[in-house]
Amino acid sequence: xxTIAIVAGGPAKQIxxxxxxxxxxxxxxxxxxxxxxxIKEGITPTLAIGDFDxxxxxxxxxxxxxxxxxxxxxxxxxxxxxxxxxFKAIEQQPTDLYLFGVTGGRLDHGxxxxxxxxxxxxxxxxxxxxxxxxxxxxxxxxxxxxxxxSYYPNISFLPFSNQVIGISLHGFYYKLVNxxxxxxxxxxxxxxxxxxxxxxxxxxxxxLVIKSRxxxx
Numbered sequence: 001x002x003t004i005a006i007v008a009g010g011p012a013k014q015i016x017x018x019x020x021x022x023x024x025x026x027x028x029x030x031x032x033x034x035x036x037x038x039i040k041e042g043i044t045p046t047l048a049i050g051d052f053d054x055x056x057x058x059x060x061x062x063x064x065x066x067x068x069x070x071x072x073x074x075x076x077x078x079x080x081x082x083x084x085x086x087f088k089a090i091e092q093q094p095t096d097l098y099l100f101g102v103t104g105g106r107l108d109h110g111x112x113x114x115x116x117x118x119x120x121x122x123x124x125x126x127x128x129x130x131x132x133x134x135x136x137x138x139x140x141x142x143x144x145x146x147x148x149x150s151y152y153p154n155i156s157f158l159p160f161s162n163q164v165i166g167i168s169l170h171g172f173y174y175k176l177v178n179x180x181x182x183x184x185x186x187x188x189x190x191x192x193x194x195x196x197x198x199x200x201x202x203x204x205x206x207x208l209v210i211k212s213r214x215x216x217x
Contacts (some may be wrong), residue, residue: 002026005098006085009033009054014104014131018043020151021130025098034101035063035070044068047088048164050081061186090123099129101163118206119158135211143201148193157181157188157200164205171198 002022007015008031018041030038032050036059039045050068052060053075065068073084082102089097097120102113113129117138120127129136135152138160146155157167159181169176173192181187200209 002092003092003096003098004029004089004092004094005100006031006082006089006102007034007038008082008085008099008101009037010101010109010131012037012105014133015101015131016132018100021098022095027092027094029089031068031101032064032081033059034085035067037101039063039066043217047071047085049073049084049088051075051077068126082113082116086120090120090125092195094125096126096128099127100131103127103131103134113159114208115209133213133215137209139207139209141203141205144207146193146198146200149211152213153192154214155191155193155213156210156212157191158208158210159183159185160206160208162205164202164207166203167200167207168202169198169200171195172200175196 004027005021005025006029014035020169027046028038028043030036030045030048032052033054035045036049036055039189040060045067046065046069048070051073055063099113103110115137117127117129121138121140127138163180165180166174166178167181167188168178171189171194173194176188179187
């Protein structure tokens with residue numbers, strides 16, 4: 001069982017502190033500027049990959065000196081730097097793949113990153129998108145435990161497919177039993193756990209589970 005983290009070049013203010021994730025992650029991959037972000041956190045990237053067009057000469061030298069391995073691609077290519085990193089991670093067949101620095105900037109990039117969770121799930125890899133205010137996972141039908149998280153206390157359930165059939169929530173402030181939700185539904189937005197652990201289940205569809213915290217102004 002291997003857990004890999006990919007750090008991409010999203011806005012620095014949206015990348016959370018890696019401290020609480022270090023013990024969970026076996027290997028770190030930096031996509032383009034994400035490699036420099038990893039190094040600045042005192043972590044050695046297992047792999048740095050991309051065209052590195054966002055780094056100046058001095059920054060690229062730092063990456064070359066600290067990464068265990070580096071792969072440099074031309075700027076004109078079919079895949080994004082993030083996709084290249086994901087392909088490399090998939091080759092290692094991780095059980096969990098954390099994605100940092102993939103949200104908070106351009107909306108098209110953020111939406112594409114969320115859709116990548118489906119591609120990972122098809123390969124039986126649990127993808128987890130993490131930023132300063134959100135933690136996102138995709139779930140197929142089944143029953144799941146969910147635990148209290150003081151950093152991301154709010155929990156929302158959004159249909160990733162056109163509809164999600166038979167969703168039930170137990171141990172939550174807003175309990176739900178055998179309901180159906182559809183695109184555009186707000187029925188399962190902004191819930192909270194009553195105790196340390198709760199459960200959710202559903203029979204059909206694909207569910208996007210988002211843990212979040214309110215943005216502090």
